[in-house]
Amino acid sequence: MSKLLQIALGVFTSIGGFLEVGAIATTAQAGAAFGFQLIWAVLLGTICVTFLVEMSGRLAAVSRHTIKDALRERFGPRIYVAILVSDLLINLMVLAAEIGGMSLALQLVTGISFRWWAIPVGVLTWVLLWKGSFALIENGVSLLGMVALVFVVAAYKLHPPMSQVVGGFIPTLPTERPYHYWFTAVSILGAAISPYLFYFYSSGAIEDEWDEGHVGVNRAVAAVGMGFGGVLAIAVLVVAAMVLHPAGIEPERFEQAALLLSEPLGRWGFYLFAATLFISCLGAAFELALATSYSFAQGFGWNWGESVRPRDASRFTLIYTAMIAVVSLLMMSGIDPLRITLFSMALTSLTLPLVTFPFLILMNDGDYVGEYGNGWISNAAVVVISLLASLLALVAIPLQLLGG
Amino acid sequence: MMDIGRQILDQQLVDRSGINIGKVDGVLLELRGDRPPRIAAVLTGGHLLARRLHPRVESWARRLTRRWGPRHHEPFRIPWSKVRKIGIDVRIDMGADEMVPWEHWVRDHIIGRIPGA
Numbered sequence: 425m426s427k428l429l430q431i432a433l434g435v436f437t438s439i440g441g442f443l444e445v446g447a448i449a450t451t452a453q454a455g456a457a458f459g460f461q462l463i464w465a466v467l468l469g470t471i472c473v474t475f476l477v478e479m480s481g482r483l484a485a486v487s488r489h490t491i492k493d494a495l496r497e498r499f500g501p502r503i504y505v506a507i508l509v510s511d512l513l514i515n516l517m518v519l520a521a522e523i524g525g526m527s528l529a530l531q532l533v534t535g536i537s538f539r540w541w542a543i544p545v546g547v548l549t550w551v552l553l554w555k556g557s558f559a560l561i562e563n564g565v566s567l568l569g570m571v572a573l574v575f576v577v578a579a580y581k582l583h584p585p586m587s588q589v590v591g592g593f594i595p596t597l598p599t600e601r602p603y604h605y606w607f608t609a610v611s612i613l614g615a616a617i618s619p620y621l622f623y624f625y626s627s628g629a630i631e632d633e634w635d636e637g638h639v640g641v642n643r644a645v646a647a648v649g650m651g652f653g654g655v656l657a658i659a660v661l662v663v664a665a666m667v668l669h670p671a672g673i674e675p676e677r678f679e680q681a682a683l684l685l686s687e688p689l690g691r692w693g694f695y696l697f698a699a700t701l702f703i704s705c706l707g708a709a710f711e712l713a714l715a716t717s718y719s720f721a722q723g724f725g726w727n728w729g730e731s732v733r734p735r736d737a738s739r740f741t742l743i744y745t746a747m748i749a750v751v752s753l754l755m756m757s758g759i760d761p762l763r764i765t766l767f768s769m770a771l772t773s774l775t776l777p778l779v780t781f782p783f784l785i786l787m788n789d790g791d792y793v794g795e796y797g798n799g800w801i802s803n804a805a806v807v808v809i810s811l812l813a814s815l816l817a818l819v820a821i822p823l824q825l826l827g828g
Numbered sequence: 829m830m831d832i833g834r835q836i837l838d839q840q841l842v843d844r845s846g847i848n849i850g851k852v853d854g855v856l857l858e859l860r861g862d863r864p865p866r867i868a869a870v871l872t873g874g875h876l877l878a879r880r881l882h883p884r885v886e887s888w889a890r891r892l893t894r895r896w897g898p899r900h901h902e903p904f905r906i907p908w909s910k911v912r913k914i915g916i917d918v919r920i921d922m923g924a925d926e927m928v929p930w931e932h933w934v935r936d937h938i939i940g941r942i943p944g945a
Contacts, residue, residue, distance in 0.1 A: 488916045496851065497838045501880050554944065724877075725840050725851035726931065735945040738935035745939075791834065 434649025436562045436707065437477065437628065439569035441621030442653030443660075444708035445525030446518065446769045448701060449762060450611040451657050452681045455664025456674045458605060460584070463592030463658055465609040469616025470654030472809035474646055475802045476780065479787050480622040481642035484629035487792040491626045492722040494786050504723050507782065510775055511719055515620055517768035519712040520751045523549070524761025525705035528678045529698040539758050546752025549709045553744055558631045558730040565707040572704060574696045575659040578688040582666040589662060606816055607770065607824040613813040614772035616657065619779040620715035627718045631729060639796060663688070678762055713744040770824075774817035776810040830914075832867070840917040841872055841906070843924040850928070852918055853877045853903060867908045870918065873927060874903035898929035 454462040480491055487494065496504045526549075527541035552561065598605035634642070667687045668675065675681040678701075685693030714730060721728035721740045734741040755761070784806060787798040830836070832855055841849040854871035878889040893901060904927045906920055913919040939945050 493840065497840075500838055501853075501877055505881060554942075721848075725848055725872075727848045727928075733945070734942070735935050735940050738931055738939040741939050741945075742934050 434645035435566040438649040438653035446615035451661040456668035460592035465612040474650040478646035480626035521765040529702035542755035611769040614769035717743040
């Protein structure tokens with residue numbers, strides 16, 4: 425039974441790390457612009473992130489090392505600092521997007537501009553991290569995050585043409601606007617395969633004190649958790665394809681994305697959209713802030729733990745405190761949240777091999793995983809998908825910037 | 829038999845009560861004439877990590893910490909005789925106390941001043 429509760433970690437990781445402002449924005453864009461055509465990108469991202477999450481749980485359970493801890497040990501300080509710096513920059517941008525997402529949810533409901541919400545939202549996130557234990561945050565977000573299922577309900581109520589939905593699972597070349605098509609595909613991949621998500625998960629497994637007995641349950645948690653995230657993301661895309669695509673609306677602002685649920689569900693849909701956006705972004709903000717703190721603490725050997733009192737892990741606490749403060753101020757200055765979201769997702773795709781390749785070396789190193797090393801399928805899936813995402817990003821990002 | 833690069837260097841150092849001290853940033857070998865060298869101590873903290881990154885990073889770190897942060901700048905030497913267990917972590921039979929000056933500095937100057945810490 426207690427092992428069943430571990431599913432909470434998977435669901436939390438999924439709601440926070442998978443279905444957040446990035447996934448909602450990118451899949452809504454995809455559905456609005458290209459109908460069901462880009463479902464394959466969500467599927468590919470889900471497969472890759474499921475493998476990566478399973479690996480990071482297995483590494484933690486077998487070696488009792490988090491990914492970052494093991495990376496520092498195995499590759500030494502120079503490579504570690506290089507990984508840490510790129511990680512920090514991307515996490516800052518994505519956290520800005522999440523704080524922006526929560527602020528926009530409040531703007532939708534209150535009509536007061538998101539800029540004024542950035543600081544209160546930052547303070548809320550910080551207070552919950554400062555006061556809350558890991559279990560409280562994990563279970564709270566998983567439970568509240570169930571509100572995201574409203575997208576599945578909406579997708580069902582809209583009666584999408586099943587043959588077209590199924591057709592979307594097969595990659596096809598774009599018939600119009602190829603730059604935008606590939607950029608959107610890259611952003612979807614980046615939104616699904618968020619490195620902070622599996623760094624966070626491996627630390628969560630250590631905080632929940634996993635051991636070799638958890639290898640089996642870890643596989644289930646990864647598959648159920650990420651599968652849950654993938655289904656929700658596809659549901660957002662389907663709803664956007666049904667509601668926005670025929671109307672020719674392409675959300676250039678988040679207010680337009682709020683229409684997604686208003687059509688199938690009326691006024692309630694509007695509030696449920698705001699609630700889903702807020703909760704999933706809050707979950708992601710927790711994960712990003714903690715994942716960055718974990719990265720510093722584990723790489724440099726500091727005391728760490730979300731359930732440890734702040735004064736007993738002062739440097740760990742300082743990192744997330746400073747990060748939330750900087751990002752909240754940044755968002756108050758009025759940067760467009762949608763833009764920073766799409767750009768940071770594409771950048772995540774670009775830097776993916778830098779993250780996944782050293783991780784794969786660990787997962788094939790007997791000193792760490794013993795007999796629980798990777799099989800060829802997981803190695804191949806991660807290599808192929810992360811290389812593909814990175815190469816596509818290398819081409820699509822400059823084209824998108826040039827093409828406006 | 830022990831592989832210093834794999835089993836000691838860059839491993840987590842943990843004190844006798846389970847507090848993380850830092851990583852093993854260096855290993856000190858004692859050269860003993862025509863007998864084989866042996867490990868005298870492991871090193872952690874100070875500007876050692878900065879030096880391993882690049883000598884220029886070390887000089888930046890020295891300049892930055894001249895007026896700012898804790899007073900202690902030299903790496904700590906943990907005699908090999910105090911090293912108890914090498915497995916997942918390197919455990920030592922000593923207390924972390926003075927060996928985490930930055931942890932204490934941040935606690936006393938920033939985090940400890942926030943209510944509820």
